[in-house]
Amino acid sequence: MTAVQKHFFGAETFAVVGASTDKSKFGNKVFMWYLDHSKPVTPIHPKEPSIESVPALTSLSALPSPKMTSVSVVTPAKVTLSVLKEAKELGVWAVWIQPGASDDACAEWIKENEMEDKVIYGGPCILRDGEAVMALIGQ
Template sequence: MSSTEEQKLAFLSSPRYAVVGASKDETKVGTKVLKWYVEHGKEVTPVHPKESEIQGLAAVPTLANLPDPTHTSVSVVTGPKVTLSVLEQAKALGIPQIWLQPGTDDENVTKYIKDNGLADKVVYGGPCVLREGDGLLKST
Protein backbone atom coordinates (compact mmCIF):
# COMPACT_ATOMS: atom_id res chain seq x y z
CA MET A 1 0.00 0.00 0.00
CA SER A 2 1.39 3.42 -0.92
CA SER A 3 1.86 6.13 1.66
CA THR A 4 -0.83 8.12 -0.14
CA GLU A 5 -3.23 5.18 0.24
CA GLU A 6 -2.32 5.01 3.93
CA GLN A 7 -2.94 8.77 4.27
CA LYS A 8 -6.34 8.46 2.61
CA LEU A 9 -7.30 5.58 4.89
CA ALA A 10 -6.10 7.54 7.94
CA PHE A 11 -8.17 10.49 6.70
CA LEU A 12 -11.28 8.32 6.37
CA SER A 13 -10.80 6.72 9.80
CA SER A 14 -11.47 10.02 11.55
CA PRO A 15 -14.38 10.30 14.01
CA ARG A 16 -15.32 13.74 12.58
CA TYR A 17 -15.05 15.66 9.31
CA ALA A 18 -15.27 19.22 8.09
CA VAL A 19 -15.65 20.60 4.58
CA VAL A 20 -14.16 23.98 3.76
CA GLY A 21 -15.75 25.22 0.55
CA ALA A 22 -19.28 23.83 0.88
CA SER A 23 -21.96 26.35 0.02
CA LYS A 24 -25.68 26.68 -0.55
CA ASP A 25 -25.07 26.04 -4.27
CA GLU A 26 -25.79 22.34 -4.73
CA THR A 27 -23.95 22.24 -8.08
CA LYS A 28 -20.61 23.11 -6.45
CA VAL A 29 -18.12 20.36 -5.66
CA GLY A 30 -17.78 21.47 -2.03
CA THR A 31 -21.47 20.85 -1.43
CA LYS A 32 -21.29 17.50 -3.23
CA VAL A 33 -18.38 16.52 -0.96
CA LEU A 34 -20.40 17.57 2.10
CA LYS A 35 -23.35 15.46 0.93
CA TRP A 36 -21.01 12.48 0.39
CA TYR A 37 -20.07 12.51 4.08
CA VAL A 38 -23.73 12.79 5.11
CA GLU A 39 -24.72 9.91 2.78
CA HIS A 40 -22.02 7.75 4.37
CA GLY A 41 -23.20 8.46 7.91
CA LYS A 42 -20.20 10.58 8.84
CA GLU A 43 -20.30 13.38 11.40
CA VAL A 44 -19.52 16.42 9.24
CA THR A 45 -19.43 20.17 9.75
CA PRO A 46 -19.46 22.69 6.91
CA VAL A 47 -16.99 25.57 7.32
CA HIS A 48 -18.16 28.81 5.71
CA PRO A 49 -17.35 32.39 6.74
CA LYS A 50 -20.87 33.74 6.07
CA GLU A 51 -23.38 30.88 6.24
CA SER A 52 -24.71 29.53 9.54
CA GLU A 53 -26.31 26.48 7.93
CA ILE A 54 -25.63 24.42 4.80
CA GLN A 55 -27.61 21.33 3.77
CA GLY A 56 -29.41 21.41 7.14
CA LEU A 57 -26.12 21.23 9.04
CA ALA A 58 -24.87 23.93 11.40
CA ALA A 59 -21.89 25.63 9.80
CA VAL A 60 -18.94 27.23 11.57
CA PRO A 61 -17.05 30.28 10.22
CA THR A 62 -13.50 28.92 10.69
CA LEU A 63 -11.65 25.72 11.58
CA ALA A 64 -11.02 27.22 15.03
CA ASN A 65 -14.78 27.03 15.65
CA LEU A 66 -14.93 23.26 15.10
CA PRO A 67 -16.03 21.40 18.27
CA ASP A 68 -12.98 19.08 18.24
CA PRO A 69 -10.38 20.13 15.65
CA THR A 70 -7.72 17.63 16.78
CA HIS A 71 -10.07 14.75 15.91
CA THR A 72 -11.47 16.19 12.66
CA SER A 73 -10.28 15.39 9.14
CA VAL A 74 -10.78 18.33 6.78
CA SER A 75 -11.71 18.28 3.09
CA VAL A 76 -10.71 21.47 1.33
CA VAL A 77 -12.53 22.64 -1.80
CA THR A 78 -11.29 26.22 -2.25
CA GLY A 79 -9.00 28.18 -4.52
CA PRO A 80 -5.26 27.91 -3.78
CA LYS A 81 -5.04 31.29 -1.99
CA VAL A 82 -7.76 30.28 0.49
CA THR A 83 -6.30 26.76 0.72
CA LEU A 84 -3.02 28.24 1.94
CA SER A 85 -4.84 30.07 4.73
CA VAL A 86 -6.77 26.90 5.63
CA LEU A 87 -3.50 24.94 5.87
CA GLU A 88 -2.01 27.58 8.16
CA GLN A 89 -5.07 27.37 10.44
CA ALA A 90 -5.07 23.56 10.32
CA LYS A 91 -1.41 23.40 11.32
CA ALA A 92 -1.94 25.78 14.25
CA LEU A 93 -4.98 23.80 15.44
CA GLY A 94 -3.40 20.35 15.14
CA ILE A 95 -5.85 19.08 12.51
CA PRO A 96 -4.74 15.45 11.98
CA GLN A 97 -5.54 14.90 8.28
CA ILE A 98 -6.41 17.13 5.31
CA TRP A 99 -7.55 16.15 1.81
CA LEU A 100 -7.11 18.85 -0.80
CA GLN A 101 -9.60 18.19 -3.56
CA PRO A 102 -8.43 18.70 -7.18
CA GLY A 103 -7.85 22.33 -8.14
CA THR A 104 -7.23 23.54 -4.60
CA ASP A 105 -3.44 23.53 -4.68
CA ASP A 106 -0.70 25.31 -6.60
CA GLU A 107 3.07 25.61 -6.21
CA ASN A 108 2.73 27.88 -3.15
CA VAL A 109 0.42 25.39 -1.43
CA THR A 110 2.71 22.48 -2.28
CA LYS A 111 5.74 24.41 -1.00
CA TYR A 112 3.91 25.24 2.25
CA ILE A 113 3.02 21.57 2.78
CA LYS A 114 6.63 20.47 2.27
CA ASP A 115 8.24 23.35 4.20
CA ASN A 116 5.98 22.88 7.22
CA GLY A 117 6.24 19.12 7.67
CA LEU A 118 2.68 18.46 6.58
CA ALA A 119 3.39 15.97 3.75
CA ASP A 120 2.31 13.02 5.93
CA LYS A 121 -0.96 14.78 6.89
CA VAL A 122 -2.13 16.23 3.57
CA VAL A 123 -3.50 14.30 0.58
CA TYR A 124 -3.02 16.46 -2.52
CA GLY A 125 -2.43 16.31 -6.25
CA GLY A 126 -4.84 13.46 -6.80
CA PRO A 127 -8.45 12.43 -7.22
CA CYS A 128 -11.36 13.73 -5.21
CA VAL A 129 -12.85 11.92 -2.23
CA LEU A 130 -16.00 11.64 -4.36
CA ARG A 131 -14.08 9.46 -6.80
CA GLU A 132 -12.07 7.35 -4.37
CA GLY A 133 -13.97 7.47 -1.09
CA ASP A 134 -16.40 4.60 -1.66
CA GLY A 135 -13.64 2.18 -2.64
CA LEU A 136 -11.46 3.24 0.28
CA LEU A 137 -14.31 2.82 2.76
CA LYS A 138 -14.96 -0.70 1.45
CA SER A 139 -11.31 -1.62 1.99
CA THR A 140 -11.41 -0.71 5.70
Protein backbone atom coordinates in the same frame (compact mmCIF):
# COMPACT_ATOMS: atom_id res chain seq x y z
CA MET B 1 -5.03 3.76 -1.41
CA THR B 2 -2.31 5.65 0.38
CA ALA B 3 -1.39 5.63 4.05
CA VAL B 4 -2.57 9.24 4.27
CA GLN B 5 -5.99 8.33 2.86
CA LYS B 6 -6.29 5.52 5.41
CA HIS B 7 -5.24 7.90 8.20
CA PHE B 8 -7.78 10.49 6.98
CA PHE B 9 -10.70 8.14 7.61
CA GLY B 10 -9.44 7.33 11.10
CA ALA B 11 -10.79 10.65 12.38
CA GLU B 12 -13.80 10.80 14.69
CA THR B 13 -15.38 13.71 12.82
CA PHE B 14 -15.07 15.52 9.51
CA ALA B 15 -15.42 19.06 8.18
CA VAL B 16 -15.67 20.61 4.73
CA VAL B 17 -14.06 24.02 4.27
CA GLY B 18 -15.75 25.63 1.31
CA ALA B 19 -19.05 23.82 1.79
CA SER B 20 -21.68 25.51 -0.36
CA THR B 21 -25.44 25.91 -0.49
CA ASP B 22 -25.21 25.81 -4.30
CA LYS B 23 -25.90 22.20 -5.32
CA SER B 24 -23.97 22.66 -8.58
CA LYS B 25 -20.70 23.46 -6.76
CA PHE B 26 -18.18 20.91 -5.56
CA GLY B 27 -18.34 22.40 -2.07
CA ASN B 28 -21.89 21.09 -1.86
CA LYS B 29 -21.16 17.80 -3.60
CA VAL B 30 -18.27 17.00 -1.26
CA PHE B 31 -20.32 17.95 1.80
CA MET B 32 -23.22 15.78 0.59
CA TRP B 33 -20.80 12.87 0.06
CA TYR B 34 -20.15 12.83 3.81
CA LEU B 35 -23.84 13.03 4.64
CA ASP B 36 -24.65 10.28 2.12
CA HIS B 37 -22.01 8.07 3.77
CA SER B 38 -23.32 8.77 7.29
CA LYS B 39 -20.15 10.54 8.38
CA PRO B 40 -20.36 13.14 11.16
CA VAL B 41 -19.56 16.30 9.19
CA THR B 42 -19.53 20.03 9.85
CA PRO B 43 -19.67 22.60 7.07
CA ILE B 44 -17.21 25.49 7.32
CA HIS B 45 -18.32 28.71 5.61
CA PRO B 46 -17.59 32.29 6.65
CA LYS B 47 -21.08 33.60 5.84
CA GLU B 48 -23.65 30.81 5.59
CA PRO B 49 -25.36 29.86 8.87
CA SER B 50 -26.09 26.33 7.60
CA ILE B 51 -25.51 24.03 4.66
CA GLU B 52 -28.15 21.39 3.85
CA SER B 53 -29.79 22.13 7.25
CA VAL B 54 -26.55 21.40 9.13
CA PRO B 55 -25.28 24.33 11.24
CA ALA B 56 -22.10 25.79 9.77
CA LEU B 57 -19.04 27.13 11.55
CA THR B 58 -17.14 30.16 10.29
CA SER B 59 -13.64 28.68 10.58
CA LEU B 60 -11.64 25.63 11.59
CA SER B 61 -10.82 27.32 14.91
CA ALA B 62 -14.52 27.00 15.83
CA LEU B 63 -14.38 23.18 15.65
CA PRO B 64 -14.92 21.60 19.07
CA SER B 65 -12.17 18.97 18.57
CA PRO B 66 -9.91 19.80 15.60
CA LYS B 67 -7.31 17.21 16.67
CA MET B 68 -9.90 14.49 16.01
CA THR B 69 -11.28 16.04 12.79
CA SER B 70 -10.28 15.37 9.19
CA VAL B 71 -10.95 18.24 6.82
CA SER B 72 -11.79 18.32 3.11
CA VAL B 73 -10.88 21.58 1.43
CA VAL B 74 -12.81 22.92 -1.56
CA THR B 75 -11.59 26.51 -1.83
CA PRO B 76 -9.49 28.64 -4.18
CA ALA B 77 -5.77 27.85 -3.78
CA LYS B 78 -4.96 31.15 -2.04
CA VAL B 79 -7.61 30.37 0.58
CA THR B 80 -6.41 26.77 0.82
CA LEU B 81 -2.96 27.94 1.87
CA SER B 82 -4.43 29.83 4.83
CA VAL B 83 -6.60 26.81 5.67
CA LEU B 84 -3.47 24.62 5.72
CA LYS B 85 -1.72 27.02 8.08
CA GLU B 86 -4.72 27.11 10.41
CA ALA B 87 -5.06 23.32 10.28
CA LYS B 88 -1.43 22.87 11.28
CA GLU B 89 -1.74 25.38 14.12
CA LEU B 90 -4.85 23.61 15.45
CA GLY B 91 -3.41 20.12 15.05
CA VAL B 92 -6.16 18.95 12.66
CA TRP B 93 -6.12 15.15 12.24
CA ALA B 94 -5.72 15.21 8.42
CA VAL B 95 -6.55 17.31 5.37
CA TRP B 96 -7.79 16.23 1.93
CA ILE B 97 -7.41 19.02 -0.62
CA GLN B 98 -9.87 18.34 -3.41
CA PRO B 99 -8.74 18.69 -7.04
CA GLY B 100 -8.48 22.30 -8.17
CA ALA B 101 -8.18 23.64 -4.61
CA SER B 102 -4.38 23.82 -4.47
CA ASP B 103 -1.44 25.11 -6.44
CA ASP B 104 2.36 24.94 -6.37
CA ALA B 105 2.52 27.28 -3.36
CA CYS B 106 0.30 24.88 -1.37
CA ALA B 107 2.40 21.86 -2.38
CA GLU B 108 5.60 23.69 -1.46
CA TRP B 109 4.17 24.72 1.94
CA ILE B 110 3.08 21.13 2.66
CA LYS B 111 6.59 19.85 1.94
CA GLU B 112 8.36 22.66 3.83
CA ASN B 113 6.18 22.04 6.88
CA GLU B 114 6.56 18.26 6.72
CA MET B 115 2.80 17.74 6.42
CA GLU B 116 2.93 15.10 3.68
CA ASP B 117 1.85 12.40 6.14
CA LYS B 118 -1.32 14.36 6.97
CA VAL B 119 -2.33 16.02 3.69
CA ILE B 120 -3.79 14.44 0.55
CA TYR B 121 -3.23 16.69 -2.47
CA GLY B 122 -2.36 16.71 -6.11
CA GLY B 123 -5.23 14.79 -7.64
CA PRO B 124 -7.18 12.29 -5.53
CA CYS B 125 -10.84 13.25 -5.05
CA ILE B 126 -13.06 12.04 -2.25
CA LEU B 127 -15.98 11.87 -4.69
CA ARG B 128 -14.05 9.43 -6.88
CA ASP B 129 -11.80 7.64 -4.37
CA GLY B 130 -13.54 7.89 -0.99
CA GLU B 131 -15.73 4.80 -1.22
CA ALA B 132 -12.86 2.57 -2.36
CA VAL B 133 -10.66 3.72 0.52
CA MET B 134 -13.46 3.17 3.04
CA ALA B 135 -14.10 -0.32 1.64
CA LEU B 136 -10.41 -1.22 1.94
CA ILE B 137 -10.33 -0.18 5.59
CA GLY B 138 -13.65 -1.80 6.44
CA GLN B 139 -15.86 1.27 6.78
